[in-house]
Amino acid sequence: MVIGLTGTDRAQQQRLLHWVGEGHLRGAFAHSNQTSGPGPVVMVPVYLAARAFTSVSLSYVAASVACLVPLAIATVAATRAYGVAARSPRELLGLALVVGGVPVMANYLEVFHPADVLATAAVLGAYAAVLRRRIPLAAVLLGFGLATKQWVVVAVAVLAILETGRERMVLVAGSVATCIVLVAPFFAADPQLTLAVLAAKDTISSSRVLPGLLPLGETGAFLVSRYLPLAIVLVLCCWLRDRGARATPVVAIAALGVALGVRAAFDTAGYGYYAAPGYAALVVALVGAAQPRHLPAVAASLVAGGGILWARLAAFEWPTIVMRALRGKRLPTQIIEHRSVPWATVASILLFAIPAVCLVLLERASRPTSSEAGGSGDPATGRR
Secondary structure, three states, X not given: OHHHHOOOOHHHHHXXXXXXXXXXXXXXXXXXXXXXXXXXXXXXXXXXHHHOOOOHHHHHHHHHHOOXXXXXXXXXHHHHHHOOOOOOHHHXXXXXXXXXXXXXXXXXXXXXXXXXXXXXXXXXXHHHHHHOOOHHHHHHHHHHHHHHOXXXXXXXXXXXXXXXXXXXXXXXXXXXXXXXXHHHHHHHHOHHHXXXXXXXXXXXXXXXXXXXXXXXXXXXXXXXXHHHHHXXXXXXHHHHHHOOOXXXXXXXXHHHHHHHHHHHHHOOOOOHHHHHHHHHHHHHHHHHOOOHHHHHHHHHHHHHHHHHHHHHHHHHHHHHHHHHHHHOOOOOHHXXXXXXXXXXXXXXXXXXXHHHHHHHHHHXXXXXXXXXXXXXXXXXXXXX
């Protein structure tokens, strides 16, 4: 039953796909409470192809589910860049966890957030490209991510700080340039509305999330949710720079896990899908960390991912599915509100940041000295 698989946010993305498919960029965002950029327009061909055979609603469902394809490709690229063997059990495990877990946390069973799935795919793809030393490709992917969901800025910061010299400039400048190119047609069609969409100010605020627990008022809580995560990521980047960290597979994915997990804890709305990008990063860390020294962090990562998924299903998704299957009705508002509770935001910090920091520390502690390394290996990638 299609109505049981969609919700309010689908109206935003469905309108975006419809108007772009019709060639009318001015009406693409339609109203200023849109909270993602023009990134999902890459799925317009799927939408138009499905539209030739079925309804508008089902065509949108097809386009939204099709976003799992780039997510799967990016996951495979990320795990292989980490060093996981192709078509190995570890690669298949990582693929199943990411492609199965990210859309669940991205509310695919309730309101469809294809933009978050696409942005997560962009970050994983950029991570793989950086490890392969394909910096221009990484910049393009991050620029697409920025034009899709603005939280990708933390991934740009982390990956850029792990680079040096020209590569860093290419990564930052290329990301910004790609984002501008993608947004420019929409800005030309309707500057005011495009800026409103990219600012994403019209989001839900809840007193049950971490900023809402502090005596800051609504404005203060909003500012904290927007800028405190960026400040924390800045501190992380400074720490990585001072330690001389480079884009080795372990350090890069661990730093991404921390940066992407921080945002989930401080956002004013506190929805579970904010945790999806950090979860994806730690799944890659989980399947890639095969050495014994990483086992504690791997175990913590597994508990983190499983705990978040269980919380999403137990607190919201399964009750919704069951009630709609039996009655075809929505859950009462007071039950839906359980999505945003203080423990969930605090858990985002504990379940994501701690294992990711463990991975960084373990990598730093176990890195061979110059005499042990014997001068061999690639310092940029950590590979011999």
